[in-house]
Amino acid sequence: MELNSAIPIWSQLRDEFSRHITNGSWPPGSKIPSVRDLAQMVGANPNTVQRALAELEREGLAFSERTSGRFVTDDEEKISLSRQGVFKSLTDQFTLAMKKAGATLPQTLELIKQQWNEGESHD
Incomplete structure (x- = not known):
């Protein structure tokens, strides 16, 4: 870490x-x-x-x-709520960084899809 x-x-x-x-x-x-x-x-x-x-x-x-x-x-509900909080925090950080970099929503979504699919091929 x-x-x-x-x-x-x-x-x-x-x-x-x-x-x-x-x-x-x-x-x-x-x-x-x-x-x-x-x-x-x-x-x-x-x-x-x-x-x-x-x-x-x-x-x-x-x-x-x-x-x-x-x-x-x-x-399990507490764990699920915590998990959603983690997801929200990560999404907030990523979204802010992409906006600052000048990315549009369609560009961002396409990049996410590409990365997601690449990750599946390595699993």
Whole structure:
């Protein structure tokens, strides 16, 4: 994971961990790796990882069990809403960049179709 110095690390980690939940790599009800393990994986301070995970809990995407660790929520609706938020954020960023570059909507849609189809041929 590459970190952006302009955005707080805990926020970037929260977004990354949220992506694991919304894309299914951390399935509903699954155990989330420990703070120590995540800190080693991402090369961050454990306190920073702890803050990111606490935010996931606040958002309802994760919960703690006192002696067992943290788990992904079983609430599929919460996960779906989070997934839609991720999609919206990515779409907003992409749309703004394309508009700034001077692309029209038809050009943008055609490029998306091409990229989408190219991605399918590599799967």
